[in-house]
Amino acid sequence: MSSEEHIHHPTPAQYWKIAVVLAVLTAIEVGLFYVNQAYDLGFLNAAMLLILAALKFVIVVGFFMHLRFEKSTLSRFFTAGFILAFSLYAIVLTALGVVAIRGG
Amino acid sequence: MADLAHETMADHEHPEHESTGVDNRKLGMWAFLSSEFLFFGALISNYLLYSNRSGFAGPYPSGIYDIPFTSVSSFVLLMSSLTMVLAHNALSRGDQGGTRTWLFATAALGAVFLGGQVFEFTEFIVEFDMKLTTNPAASAFYMLTGFHGAHVAIGVIMLLSLWGISRRPGGLSEKHGMNLELVGLYWHFVDIIWIVIFTVVYLLSVPS
Numbered sequence: 001m002s003s004e005e006h007i008h009h010p011t012p013a014q015y016w017k018i019a020v021v022l023a024v025l026t027a028i029e030v031g032l033f034y035v036n037q038a039y040d041l042g043f044l045n046a047a048m049l050l051i052l053a054a055l056k057f058v059i060v061v062g063f064f065m066h067l068r069f070e071k072s073t074l075s076r077f078f079t080a081g082f083i084l085a086f087s088l089y090a091i092v093l094t095a096l097g098v099v100a101i102r103g104g
Numbered sequence: 105m106a107d108l109a110h111e112t113m114a115d116h117e118h119p120e121h122e123s124t125g126v127d128n129r130k131l132g133m134w135a136f137l138s139s140e141f142l143f144f145g146a147l148i149s150n151y152l153l154y155s156n157r158s159g160f161a162g163p164y165p166s167g168i169y170d171i172p173f174t175s176v177s178s179f180v181l182l183m184s185s186l187t188m189v190l191a192h193n194a195l196s197r198g199d200q201g202g203t204r205t206w207l208f209a210t211a212a213l214g215a216v217f218l219g220g221q222v223f224e225f226t227e228f229i230v231e232f233d234m235k236l237t238t239n240p241a242a243s244a245f246y247m248l249t250g251f252h253g254a255h256v257a258i259g260v261i262m263l264l265s266l267w268g269i270s271r272r273p274g275g276l277s278e279k280h281g282m283n284l285e286l287v288g289l290y291w292h293f294v295d296i297i298w299i300v301i302f303t304v305v306y307l308l309s310v311p312s
Contacts, residue, residue, distance in 0.1 A: 009193070009196070012193055015189050015190060019182075019183060022182050026175070033310070036312050049303050049307055050304075050308075052303070060185055065288075077138050084141070086141075093153070098153055
């Protein structure tokens, strides 16, 4: 393993705290699902669920995959792939009429 | 002859030449994971295109999802990312016993997730008669979640292989440490793809 890996990585206790945050975010997602079933929040439901998913995504990539502690070369590789895929399929889905997923 | 001797010596002193400053295997894994966005992006887009297409017989996936059950499965997979990173952390501290325990825990949680998926598929097919060819939405659903499940299964096999190696005398060496890190990256990636699938395919698909 390279030397930089031992410098900034979180401790096991910090990993547990991160996992608790992830669990809470998941609980909020599921709670929001049931609130939407009862009150039909419309676009707000979709927006909030996507923001929560994005938060979980960033936390796992940043802390568990250690991307925020790695060299920028790796971040560029990963981000480029994500932006390419996201842009491509956003264009495809928009062109084919799937503009909003649900609730829009 | 002198050149050959020099070359051989250089090979021993610098087994891997990395102009990027990043281990080539790690760079390769990140490049592979980056390309996987395109793969899963295609499957998720396919689902979004067909999930609401009317005019076909049979139940649609969004009408029969068991959200509480899938929520628990999602939680299990999310926690397997914690155990994976704890295995990596334990190895970096030279804690072979901890590495073994957390590796096995990760594989076990992955197996539980897979068991949940098998149960879900069985329920959809037997109880609701939603098969792979019932309608385009069902096909898209099984393709997406099936391929994700296949990724999880491959991950479980790799984790169990590492766990088997860790049980040998001496445990995991520094060379295996990189293997564990690469398997960990793959495992966390499988988790982040599920984070997207759980939100987009399950939570946002069910009509309110």
